[in-house]
Amino acid sequence: MNTIDERIERAGILTEALPYIQKLYSKTIVIKYGGNAMINEDLKRSVMEDITLLKYVGMNPVIVHGGGPDISESLKTYHIESKFVSGLRVTDAETMRIAQMVLVGKTNKEVVSNVNRNGGKAIGLCGIDGKIIECEPLTEDSEGNKIDVGFVGKIKKVNAEILKSLCEDEYIPVIAPIGTDDSGQSYNINADTVASAVATAMGAEKLMFLTDVEGVKDAKGDIIFEITTSSAEELIHVGTINGGMIPKVRACVKAVLEGVNRVHIIDGRVLHSIILEIFTDTGIGTMFKKG
Ligand SMILES: Nc1ncnc2c1ncn2[C@@H]1O[C@H](COP(=O)(O)OP(=O)(O)O)[C@@H](O)[C@H]1O
Numbered sequence: 001m002n003t004i005d006e007r008i009e010r011a012g013i014l015t016e017a018l019p020y021i022q023k024l025y026s027k028t029i030v031i032k033y034g035g036n037a038m039i040n041e042d043l044k045r046s047v048m049e050d051i052t053l054l055k056y057v058g059m060n061p062v063i064v065h066g067g068g069p070d071i072s073e074s075l076k077t078y079h080i081e082s083k084f085v086s087g088l089r090v091t092d093a094e095t096m097r098i099a100q101m102v103l104v105g106k107t108n109k110e111v112v113s114n115v116n117r118n119g120g121k122a123i124g125l126c127g128i129d130g131k132i133i134e135c136e137p138l139t140e141d142s143e144g145n146k147i148d149v150g151f152v153g154k155i156k157k158v159n160a161e162i163l164k165s166l167c168e169d170e171y172i173p174v175i176a177p178i179g180t181d182d183s184g185q186s187y188n189i190n191a192d193t194v195a196s197a198v199a200t201a202m203g204a205e206k207l208m209f210l211t212d213v214e215g216v217k218d219a220k221g222d223i224i225f226e227i228t229t230s231s232a233e234e235l236i237h238v239g240t241i242n243g244g245m246i247p248k249v250r251a252c253v254k255a256v257l258e259g260v261n262r263v264h265i266i267d268g269r270v271l272h273s274i275i276l277e278i279f280t281d282t283g284i285g286t287m288f289k290k291g
């Protein structure tokens, strides 16, 4: 049994959250949940509890999930080697078939089921459903160099109406990063890119990327708490930001420039990282701003 002092302290913590709840009430918050942050059951549960809590206090969370490690593992069982160009998986027809099977059939349903188990109402979708994500083949990397990565999609349009209706109807949309074109061809898309495009199309207030580092690091390895869009580009240019952090940072920069107010990269390995970011003044991880 808790003492009265402990209970008063708890009440204090809850009321501290009030200004944040008021500020973000009815606002859309897009959460990118990366494969490398889906580490263990405790962490998965804490992410789902946080997201369900956001919904119950009146915010509109939308989840975009990755699943790169899951895809690579499945490809291995089919004796297919994973190849990446500019951080993007080279996706031939067979890789596309397996990526879709894994992302939609496995990862998406696991996330949906975890949200539901925690009392939320999740609806699993990918960009093919309702043609939410319209694509064409991606033929250039972010520097404008020609690349041949097969069925990797460049997003032409996100049709956000269905997502908005689901949010209004008490649901939490859970989106797998697969898109489609007019012919019905499926495309594999980097999940960071999808999260950014969904946040912009939905007019989200906030976009959070859960990953496996504390935030964006500078050349000395220290976390950068606030980064401008121009210094982010500069750190990519000099190589301080590299590998999988490049598409993530570019997705952040694009979202900020296209009107998403708050964009953060946070450590998905920390229990309740979403709540810590949203309900505290200092926040955690790296925040992006225009400039
Ligand atoms: N400047 C940097 N700061 C932080 N992480 C970086 C940086 N440059 C490269 N990285 C790497 O980026 C990784 C995160 O990208 P990625 O593995 O693609 O994440 P996710 O699977 O969550 O999308 C980190 O684990 C880190 O190794």
Ligand SMILES: CC(=O)N[C@@H](CCC(=O)OP(=O)(O)O)C(=O)O
Binding pocket: 033, 034, 035, 036, 065, 066, 067, 068, 069, 071, 087, 088, 089, 099, 152, 153, 177, 188, 189, 190, 191, 192
């Ligand atoms: C084109 C491309 O690279 N697509 C990614 C989609 C999954 C993803 O982005 O997952 P993470 O967020 O866990 O890395 C892939 O095939 O791995």
